[in-house]
Amino acid sequence: MNIYIGNLEYGVTEDQLRDAFGEFGEVSSSNIITDKFTGRSKGFGFVEMPNDEEANAAIDALNDAELNGRPIRVNQARPREERPARPRY
Template structure:
């Protein structure tokens, strides 16, 4: 299950995100998305959990819970939409 995590505090690292979700099951990956140029967090990330039941338990438990002073927004990630070509 691919899980979207939003409203992440600037100080939270990938490992912090992984640790929060590991309380609910196996975590395949945890990645906070960063700006390419500055390297600064964009305030959201994704967690992959191989077991859907554990993933849903993590979503249910962590949505609106505070991590580093900010309430997380946690839900199932929607598939990426293809980017529109901006060619003329």
């Protein structure tokens, strides 16, 4: 299951996400979304967990929990909506 994590403190690392979610089961990947120009965190990321039961337990336990002093938002990631292509000049 792909899990969305929002309201991340900008200093949170992918390893910290992996450790937090790893308490509930196997984490196959963790990814923090960064600005492509500055490299700075955009304040959200994703964790992939292969076992849905473990993933749901992590979502229930970590939603509104504090990570680096900020309450994080955790839920099942929704598929990205198709956006129209932007014209290139």
